[in-house]
Amino acid sequence: MSKKLVDEMIEAMNKAEPAVFAIMDYWTFDGWFALKQRLSEGDAPKLTKKVFPGIELRLSAPTEKRLNAHVIFSDEIADQHLKDFLSNLKIERLDRSVSKDALVDLARSTAADMLAKKGHKREIVESDYADALLAGYKLAEVKTESYKRAIASVPNEFAIGFMPYDTSDGLIEVKWEQHYSYFIGLFESSPIFESRNLELRTAFLCEKTSTNHAWIDNFKHGLKGIPRLVVAGSDAHCFVGAAGNEDKRGYGDFPSGKKTWIKADPTFHGLKQAILEPGKRSFIGDKPPKVQEVESNKTFYIESIEVSKIGDKAGVGRWLHGCDIPLNLDLVAVIGNKGSGKSALADVIATLGNSKQSKHFSFLKKDRFWGKTGEPARHFTGTLTWRDESTESRPLNESPSEEKAELVRYIPQGYFEELCNEHVSGKSNAFEKELRSVIFSHASEEMRLGALDFDQLTEQQEQSLRNRLGEYRKELASTNASIVRIEEQLQPIELKKLTDLLLLKGKQIEEHDKLKPAEVAAPTEAMSLEQKQAAEGLAVANQQVEAARKRSQEIAGETTEIAKRQKAIGNIREQLRLLQRSFDQAEKVVSDDLKFLGFAWSDLAAIDIKTAILDEKSTELVTKQGQIKTEAEKLAEGLDAVTATQQGFTAKLNAPQQQYEAYQRQLEEWNAKRDELVGSITEPETKVGLETRIEQIKELPQQFKDLEARRLQLSGEIFDTLDAQRRARAELFKPVQNLIQKNVLIREDYRLQFQATLAASADAIADQLFALIKQTSGDFRGQDEALATVRGLFDGHELNTKDGAIAFIASLQEKVLAAAKAAGSDAGIFSVLKKGQLASAVYDLIFGLNFLEPRYSLLFQDTQIEQLSPGQRGALLLIFYLLVDNGKNPIILDQPEENLDNETVFRLLVPVLSEAKKQRQIIMVTHNPNLAVVCDAEQIIHAKFDRALDSTISYESGAIENTRLNEVVVTILEGTKPAFENRYGKYH
Template identity: 30%
Template sequence: MQSKGSEWRQWDLHFHTQSSYDYGDKSVTNQDIIDELKKNDISAFAITDHHVIDIERFRDLSKLGETEGITVLPGIEFLSDAKGQSPIHFIAVFSEKADIEYIWGQIQHRTAISKVRGEGKELNEVYCDLEDTIKLIKDDLGGIVTIHAGKKSNSLENMTNSLPHSVAQKMDTANLIDIFELGKESDQVDYRKHVFPALNKKIPMIICSDNHNIKKYTRKQKLWIKGAPTFEGLKYALNEPEGRFFIGEEPEVMKRVSDNRTKYIKSLNIRRTGKKDSSSIWFENLEIPLNNELVTVIGHKGSGKSALSDILAMCSDAEHSDDNLFLHKHKFKKKGLADRFSASIEFESGRKTDERELIHKVDESQEKLVRYLPQSYFEKVCNEIDKVDAFRTEIEKVVFQYVPPEKRMGNATFEELISLKKASAEKEIHHIHESILELNDEIIGLENKTDPNYKKSLLSKINIKEDELRAHNESKPDVIDDPSKNTESEDTKKKKADLQELETSKNKIEEELEVIRNEILDRNHLIVESEKLNRDLKNKYNELKSTISDGKPLSDKCGFDLSKAIRVDFDESIINSRVLSLQESNDNDSELLQVDDEWSVKDYESLSLASKLEALKEKIKGIHSKFTGEQKAYQESLKELSEWNQRRKDIEGNLDTVDSLIYLKSKLLYLNTRLKIDLDEKRELRITKSIEIFSKKSEIKSFYDEIKEEISRKLQVSDVSGLSIASSFYCSNDFRTSILRNIKQNRVGSFYGSEDGSALLQEELISQTDWNNSDSVSEFLHKIIEYLELDRRPGAKGSDITYIGDVTKDRRELYSNIYGLNFIEPYYDLQQKGKSLEQLSPGEKGALLLVFYLVLDKEDIPLVIDQPEDNLDNNSVAKVLVPYIKEAKKFRQIIMVTHNPNLAVVADSEQVIKVSIDKENGNVFSFISGGIENSVINEQIVEVLEGTIPAFTLRKDKYQIV
């Protein structure tokens, strides 16, 4: 049996033949009836003559109908006294396989129709008791009952409402009815709005021809019923009053299929194309037909269920096909069998895919023809959601489906649209990050000064300088009294006066040279800073010019003058000329510091300052050489004292003399009094900058909110099981690893030990942070430094600050990642009743994921799902999932491998394919297929599906287990 299962067909359940007393043209033949119904595409009809079942005519019409594929159901129309305005008409319909002689005999003897023979009454003079007759038809004779309803003549509405007990009687009668036969299509609205809520159940509604003359066959509207064109199919359909009955020109799903024939798979074809082996027969020229709505593939464990889904995915270049259960590299492919068989699929359009060997590897560059969700995909998402970033991409794709074309601005993907919207914000983030990088260098420089070894080195240098100064003080030369202060000669006086004058000039020049050196140093700083400023301004200017140039086409389209919105000018010659002037000053001053060649033979006034100094030193030396005796010794002692004082001055130094005693002590004073304040201020400034980045990223997140507006409206209207999509910040999956990569976990501290350190980072810092809250992010940025400098392990007593350089590797990389907030990105979070996907149980996750694909995904290509229930509990299946499967199959073909009765049965699968593999006879793969209403398929469902008997028992009216 290889049927596509339940399909939409046209029915007529109220049809009269020549046997009705009021038939319009008794000359018509039974063949005329069949021919006309065939012309109107009727697949099944019920003979409903007034108060009579013409057995011979029924059999003849059945025989004629069989040749044309038309099923004829025996039936009868009754009249009942409504105790109101006019009689109520109701109809009994029976199985085409029923014992019609017995049924007619029971009706003739157990209803008021017996009066036709017994009392000689006419057929239209007989009124059967409504409730008693209905009970006879349903309870004793196995039939179903339809009743005129709505604005159709002789309907249930004619029953009086004048007394309270009459209203109750009316409701009781309605509860006995299987089908309401309406007079016009619009009657459905009132019944759905008023009658069904009162009955607390839905009842199928139909419109029929009520034809009394085949030559004038017309219908107010077509009646479509989904199911086998049999009484069995009709009875099954009663349990799905909304899903299997349709009044109108064409069911929406049929129109959808006809308009999208390339999106519905008609059949899967598998055949042998390689070596034949009696021990491995497997697939032998199989053509598996597929229904256009819900197809469920069932079978025992190892029966080849997943083979069908895997092969479909392989033929369709579907995603996730590497996760196959059957066509796995370690299973069917490894056995050297896959290359012996080929497969292809045919769509309703007639298009066939290229035949492929089962060893074929999916080409990811090709457009996928189906969406495939294998078992392993659900397991990954449900059990390792923190590692499956790909699912977030899936959410983005679905959200993008809801963005109206006019809001997509010509972008073909979500990534393109969001990139367009966030471009400006990301540029600002880049600039802020650059300033953070500069701060990081300053902070690292300050942190390096907190290194205890740095202070030890400084103290060591100070001790050495103090020892040097102490030793120098102890070596102070003795000053000799001037031997000639009372009796010095005129010549000596002149020499001393000349010497004093020369020393004064020398000291003055030395001071001038020191001033010049400091001025050159200051100007060099100004030159470097000016050149940097010039580069920065030039870059900004060029960037702004580029932005203006890029915006020109837009301004032209919008009709505004961009030159009036912004005016930009940059004259770098202003800065360059000043830099040039500073450089010229330095060049001029540098000449003063240079000692001239052959200065000794040149005119003194023409010499540079440095040369003049040398000349003065030479003259002083010459005068010293002219002193003799005690006077010479005295002058030498003065020179020694002067040199000693200069050396003492050099040792003591000043705040600008590197490694001098005053310089070193000022550094030590800074360490003790100011370093922590400056470091804290810089760190706070860095966090302020980080929060500026967070603010810019929040602007980007607002773009995510804007893009999801349409899908949010869909969720609000649908109220899909508490499902919502929120835009949130998330901490990237590799953030923890990137931090730990730059932390020395073999050093005692918060992150000591790779496993313990990783757990503490995750549990106490990352998991405790609300990445959507700036205060919480700020607290994290504070704490990460605290945890690096202090031991925050449980039970740790250490309160001393650890030098951060001892526990980190590359602080520049570490700080850039952390304080640049590179790890925080906006994304869409799938939530149920406010709980994030990560917070749900595996079963809740599985149900939510399926609802996501079934309800929100607007893709119209077939959806192939392999055993999703493995990650679900039965309650989730029945209460959450089933309603959405039934809704989704209206819009796309669903092919699902399952062993769960709630999915196969309660979801009202249109086609069930039962597969099996005969492992004792060459692993022959075989299948049967059909609708659930088919008794053979019914038996297979009971035999295969786990827990099915309770499921069938609970809904015994829906299933006929043979």
Template identity: 25%
Template sequence: MKGSLWNRWELHMHTPQTKKNDCFKGGSIDEKWENYYKWIDEYIDENNPEKNIKALAVTDYLSIDNFLKVKQDNKLPKSIELILPNVELRLALQGKNSPVNFHCIFNPDFVNELEDRFFSKLKFYYNNREYSATKRELIKLGQDSGKNSSDEEVLLKKGIEIFVIELSCLRKIFENDKELRDNTILIVPNSNGDGASGLQADQLEGVRNTLYKLVDAIFSSNPKDINFFLGKNPNFDKRKIIKEFRTLKPCFHGSDAHELEKIFEPDMKRYCYIKSDTSFEGLKQTLADPEDRVYIGDKPPVLKRIESNPEKIIKKIKISKSSSENRTNDSWFSNSEIDLNPQLTVIIGNKGSGKTALADMIGLCANSKQYSEFLFLNKFKKTNQAKETSVCIEYQNGIRSNKKNLNEGIEEKSETVKYLPQSYFEKLTNEIEEVEKFRLEIENVIFQYLPEQEKGNSQSFAEYRSKIGKIEKSKISNLKNEISKINEKIIKLEDQSKADRITRLELDLKELEQTIKIHEEKKPEVINYKKELNNNIKLKKYERHQTKLINVKKSVEQSLKNLIERKRNLEEFSFELEKRIGEIKAYIESKENLLDMLKIDICFKCSYDSKLLRDTIDELDERINRYNMFIKEDSKGNFYKGNSLIGKLEFCEMKILELTSKESIEFQKFKDSEKEYSDWETKWKELLGEPNNPNEGSLNFLKNELGYINGDLTKDLEELEIKRQEFSKEIMEIKRDILKKFDKTTISLQEILQQNHEENIKVINEFVLNKDFYKAFLSNINQGRISSYKGLNDGEIFLKTLVNDYIEEDNHFSNIEKLLNNLVDSLKYINRGGKKEETDLSSIIYNRQNLYDYLFGLDFISNEFELRLRNKKLDQLSPGERGAVLLIFYLLLDQDTIPLLIDQPEDNLDNQSVANILVPYIKQAKNRRQVIMVTHNPNLAVVSDAELIIYVNIDKEKNNKVSYLSGGIENPKINKKIQDILEGTAEAFRIRDTKYYI
């Protein structure tokens, strides 16, 4: 036997004469059945896993008649090894379209009990009379319902149509009959129409939870349902599923065929594969291991692996005895063929039963490099028994190894099995009983990879690690300053391009254009006195002095502005010059030890005339003061006179007053009208704004702003973001320098340890997120606002999901640019209803400057290098855990996909280490390669969910005859053997009682 294998199971399929919706083709009942059997026969293809149905659950409403007929007819293909009765009934619970359906798949060996212990116990009340679900009672119900027919089949269908069962009645039946319950798998569909998901609002949570708690499995192919009932929903994990619904639930699926064309063909090729013996107990085993034993889809990944690499799967071991008349009387290994499972095969038996002998035989045929560690063969290879026994292995593709006598050695060929004998690990674990020895063992493996020139004077890995290159902090600081400046500009552009700001600008522009239009309509007329008074000397003086006044004003303002600007530039230059000289001197002084060691003498001199620079600044300051003196009043309220600009300004103003006071009324009108026009023109220019440097809020300002936003802003923003990324990459390169010397030494180890997302053991030699990253990031976010990070829990989940999507655990941050972009994008946008919407950054980020500086300065990245187990340091590990770590450390170095053979790994482990550390690796390894394990502790086989268990026994009273018994955990005989040889009692493994029939 090969144990638990992946096969297609059809657990929900009707037949002709089904009590509802019989749509099978045929002119008569007999013809329908003939067509039914023919269709199935033509569909089945034993060479195609997708069409090789191994088990069929014949489904009907409140009846097993069709199941019994299929069994009696015996016309199904012989490849269908198991036929199960599936009784479908309806609950007195209303789904969306109809009452909720319910399925009971019974042990076919228990069908003779169903009439008295199940159907007769189901109760339905109609017109003040109680009816059971026996055939006779259902016919009576059909009659009493008013159905006018003498045909019992018609009346039976009518009775079934009416009959619904209270959930409490169903639950009571199974609570009161443990044997019935043990021989029944209860299933509820999860569809909206006739399943638990469709329960009406007034029946929802309480009843639905009761229903889920009662059933063992769910009929659904929806991936969301599958993950939910496996406890993979982040809001409803495994503990909550078990607490609320009693157990994790497998999701089964079937074609629900009521017609020929639907037979074995569910929608979307969502076939139901089950990994077990083809037995009712095998099906029950899925209840203990719903995730590992049920697959909904076109084909399980394991089957695809077997098809792709059949040469890497050992199909069987063939042992043969010599036919020589001179052979010994010792039976020892007789002629036999032992099948192996393509996933995990565990060889069990009492000590001295011949388990290791099988492992050594496989290693011999596969040319294992550990030949010198073969305990059994090295002990017996010179005996007559070894000479009389030959062995070979056959692979899945039919190719066999060379037949070998047990006293032969290995061939000069590549090994086709990775064999890890027990003694191989014993030698290692005996040398690392203490923590420090264990640490040295691990670190020395890495240290040995270092080139001698890299080691330098270091005598150990720890010493070497403490001396490797340090990050140039001053350079990183300068880069961070540049990033901060860029971030300031980016934030300004982000604010400029906000949608609400654009809307506001557009509204302002529209309103301003209307204001300008109204203002232009109010343009005043200027009384034209200029022509009449052309020769008027007074008017010419007025115009001349007015022009001079304007020029004087501009001259005063510009001169003062120029002086202040020149002074500021000189002061900034002086400050920066002093700062740079100081930095250079400080840097040279900080490297004094290095320069002395390298015998390098650096003489740095920098001189300049600081007095000349200071005198120039003082002179400018004095001139500025003089200008200010001209502008300010003295202590008596008098202005300074003379040839100063302010004096000229006062002179012009005096002349204007003199002229204007002597003008005629007509000229005053002209002056007033001209002032009115001047005021209008000033306002008009203010509304329009200058073309090149318009005042804020003017027409040209708004147009320029909108034009920039719609034009060059995006390009400028992208250029700044690119520059920011370049600086971040420079920082990352500096950080990476500290790891470069490790890359060549640990890359192979890291690759192996990183293959699995759920690794328990880690060699930390890379960049990692700071432990406070999520807290630091989210502390900058207003999680009460609408964004990708809204909600404390949801926001954290979103952030962790985003980061994990782009940073595999313990990687080298080689894609840091993409991570940063996605972090920023997650802030800028939110997906709502499948649409990408822009957020308001200013409202969701408390301080963008701080957050951007934090992210792009890469403050959230640090480096670590340490070996840890479940985040526990070496000195925190138990002796059993230390043994497990070393075992895992060496096992994971092997990335090959050839079969992996391990002999008694538990000898150096405690039970807790076996269950919590070794088992997860074995369970995952068996999905990517064939694993064969020898153990005298069957618990290891059970907790590792072995697909095949081979029980080996040696009978010394029968000339040391070795015998084998094979099967899956669900096989009753194997189950009994497991209990017989358990180390301790079955009570010790109560946690796995779903796997033991006790």
């Protein structure tokens, strides 16, 4: 090739879209040698792309059509090894090595009719070396076994053979049923196949689908279960193609747009890495999904991290100064020995990404890089550059302000433990909030109904249930108050007090009876006219006094009745006010819905509260009250006058008459006093009143029993309402559960399930209960014993069922009553109440089920999160965040394998990390080779700390197939080569 032609080739490669090229000449390496020669010359243009030497051959095959084969070589291969490769190929008819002379001899030994089929004339072939060589290229076929041996003989595994399968002159042309050994020999030995059929590519990856399930097992058997890399070459025959002309494709022109993408370093080692992980490392099509994802969401991907030292203050140290690392957009593994600066890098990225997990930082914290006063962190500035070219810079001694949006999700090991443990103990609802956030992110717009977050959504959906719950608990509080009042009256001391009072009242009546005035007989002697008139006047006055006193008593009764009626009117007014308020509140609640539907509230509901009749009645009572008040005042004045008249008449009587009159007055006063002591059922301090109260106490046990029954009924209704809330929330996680069902990994291997439960915590119940009652008696004697009692009851009942919940509160109430009885209470729980606490508050807690609430949780492999080990809980959270969380922010993981054995790492974390990196950027700090290697991390960052070198933290970055990083991985990750056995070939 001329220099000009080679220069044109270099220019075409540099301008074309692909990053890697392979020169595939038929039968020769002339193009490769020409390129190498030109690039070695001083005036050669610069080649910016990676180029591999290659060759296209034709194999001897049992097929009517020719069978092509390709070999690609490392660009580091020696020229002599390429020549040796050709010499190891044997031409079928001649049994000679491939050479130009051998090809010429092949053509000249071929019959004329065969030459004619290839477009050559025998006489010209005999006389023209060039024509004979061209004919030899067309006619030659190499022995298949020599092709295999030639590849195997190339030193350093610098040669890779690949076969076209269903593309031009591919292996599919061989009828494998008739030539099974030949077919399967090439099938098994080829690391790469060429195909543009995406379904066929799936089969070569050993993946079962709905369309290949009938034959994939046999296909995999032929591949010995080893997935193959499938490529679709451009098959360019000119440097620059002609648009729309498939016969004149140039560099970067791919048939049907089927481009081959390889995710690896553009090196031969990178190609070999793709062969090892073809499903993860290759794609055929316009753009891989992850590339499209990144291009559409540049604000969610970190481009690079940089740290620089500010100023030159002595004694500060270099630390992270000079750190400038481009970050891969898939999985980045940060490795290194303990104390090498792995977590330092994670903390810096997290704080610049405005993480809210600063309390879990292990490097950027006091007594570490912040010291006590921000030293030496204040002398360093970090800069995070995003894919959209936006940046975030900040001195490393500053935390992000609270109002800044969190751009990364940092999940350090401490956060795993805190989130899980506090969720299990009930001390925190942080995990519940995480679940709610994810559930809301998966909810459809139809389900959200305009709500901006989960709390708004549940507020909309559960308003009626919450109102119902409030009404039930309000009635329960009233019932508990009535129960407490009865318990107060059922105290033995209460009955004894009333009995003693009744005895005392009896004695008072007996003593009063002894004071009855001695009877005085009516005088019999004749009276003078004046005395007779006085006696008659006195009789009339006495009648007036008695009438006045009687009327005064009636007025007192009427006044009491009026007050009762006014109170009844007030009660009715208050209930009507509450009714109106509830009605108005209901209108406010549905106001947006009314506007949306175009309805007026008045079209749907109306309330007609008529207070006029109450006003009229109240006015009537006020008037009546005024009238009887005036009457009472006149009676009092009249009584005073009559009393004076009585005295005047009495003075005119003789001695016997005066004595009799005095006796009558005394008897009347005595009778009045006795009536006062005997009393009535409405006078509680009288004999009849006390007897009535004693009889009422005797009836209290039945009332108490009825109230207890109603209380349990209310608890059941409260449970039903809480369960209705739980069912409503279960509907909300259907979209995310459907997502899980579509993911085979989560559905079948992890069996991850969302669960809406009525959750409670024994410790939380104990905390609330023992804030109200003492821990000094019964099964509650002692803090540890009291807590153990509550935990025992809690573990012995299924609070997610109505029967279980009711049985639990009944058992708990029984324990509280027993403790109270042991402390001296014959009725109620007054003896165990803490100072200032009310028995009704204890009952409201227990029977109101205030400790029970609808909550979300996760089941992992059919096991409740509470029953998992700490390590398994961490794995569950990681699965949740990486596969279920709908967010796109980069995730930073700090040693996610902590507390997990190797088997769990392989079984749980490796698949989930491999799956998650398809959707988002993951930066993982780890010391475990099983994660960095088996997850096929796209980037390795090796951290190293040298205190002697001015406290320098340095980072070395590259792909796992990078020779230097490969050595580091083996050495640093506790990793001898046995750690790589499951992925043989990932190191060199």
